[in-house]
Amino acid sequence: MHIENFKTQSKSEFQKNKKLLPKLKNLKGKVLDVLFENxxxxxxxxxxxxxxxxxxxxxSPIFIQTDIERLAKVFKMKPSGFVDTYLNLDEDGDYVLKSSPCPFLNEDNTCLVYEERPKACREYPHTNRKNMHGILNLTLRNTLVCPAVFEIFQDFEKDFRK
Structure with a gap:
């Protein structure tokens, strides 16, 4: 799917995907985690x-202190210099990038700091983690960002319709 088609389709399907959340929240125990992981x-x-x-x-991912320290070393900077150069504090008190696209994204969509990338980048889109119940709202929002998450919800919607 071309990215522009994805953006249009994910917006048009968002309300339908949102209606799926209560059904997902009703899944007990580890069932939801296994469903998402598969x-x-x-x-x-x-x-x-x-x-x-x-x-x-x-x-932007959230940058935790260990991410900041690790990336500051990569760029031979002090952590405070890395923060000043690349990050802002958001309304939740989290460090996030000052700008998008990510300054570490290369033209070929590879990551300049891939081996040292932030934890949030390593785990994105968070669909194969434990305790999916706790992040269902975030996962729904990610249907607007990640084609894989969007397709997961599309498949779930078909399965729950049966």
Whole structure:
């Protein structure tokens, strides 16, 4: 799916995806985690992030202190210099990028700091983690950013319709 088509389609399907949340929230125990993990594995057999990088182009990860320290070393900077150069504090008190796209995104959609990237980048789109119940609202928002998350919700909607 071309990124512009994805953006249009994900916006038009957002309300339908939102209606799926109560059904997902009703799944008990680890059932939801396993459901998402399996769907995650299936989608990432088909989707190559390097063809998209929409997450890197449109959103910022949260940078925790260990991310800041690790990346400051990469750039031979003090952590405070890294923060001053690249980050802002958001309304929640989290460090996020000052600008988008990510300043570490190369033209070919690879990451300049891939081996040292922030924890949030390593874990994105968070669809193969434990306790999916706790991040369902974030995951719904990610249907607007990540084609894989969007497709996971599309598949779930078909499954729950049966």
């Amino acid at each position: 769907a995650h594995d299936e989608q990432f057999k088909k989707i190559n992030c390097l063809n998209c990088a929409n997450c890197c182009k449109t959103t």
